[in-house]
Amino acid sequence: MASKDKKLEGAPKDYNKKVQRNSTFFRAMRNSLHGIWLILVRERNMRIHILLGFLILLVGLHLGLNRADWLWVAVAVFTVISSEFLNTIIEAVVDLVVEKRYHPLAGLAKDVAAGGVLVAVGFEIIILLIVFQPYVWRHFGIVTNFSQFIHDFSK
Template sequence: MASKDKYKLENAPKDYNKKIERNSNFFRALKNSLRGIWMILVRERNMRIHIVLGFCILLAGLYYDLARSDWLWVAVAVFTVISSEFLNTIIEALVDLVVNKTYHPLAGLAKDVASGGVLVAAIFEFIILAIIFQPYIWRQFGIVTNFFHH
């Protein structure tokens, strides 16, 4: 592999590895943003898992006919996890670029903390989803509670 090719990303579109200037207009910026979303989906297994789980949560919300306020919290929870996965990927890519396959304890710390941020977001999501879906699921089995209602 030639030295200029050592940072090329696999599965990237043809012109992805050549961009160095600013976006010339809104549509170019939009195209690059969509390409970034595509790249994280192609490269990051955990993001694909979060997207599939988010879709399953969407289906469950439709099935249980969630109230509008419940949808708000579900959306916040799901997008918090997805956003944290974006940030984790950014941090991992930057750390890998800086350390260039050499070990440094601060690189490990940065990657571990970024990954921990995703875990905290996923725990937040789980708690929110448990609070939101609990009465709907229990009601399906004939159990009615007022745990979270005034």
């Protein structure tokens, strides 16, 4: 993959010969879907994020999240998945440019991209804790009304 004459493993036969833009919408869609397939096959962390997203979906369905909560959960999950796409893109481009040589800027780019995924995961965890907390507590019979607590405390 590092040099121009090597082919991308797992790519369709005509994929490595491509030198022009997609000729049709359907060709572009096919290439986009192929890109999603490649990241799922090649990147273990993406498979983990997809699996955890599916588990979050199941828990949300079980707990009966409302519409606004689903919006926040979707933003959190897709932020992580999108950041993993960007991380993979950056790593591939850096590997293409530096080939098998070490360069400190290449390491910086890859580390910062991986750090971006970590920040996105932190964002996801915070959102999920905020959204799921009242549902989980109610599920276990713990009922709290923080607003009422503050109102009673201020008297």
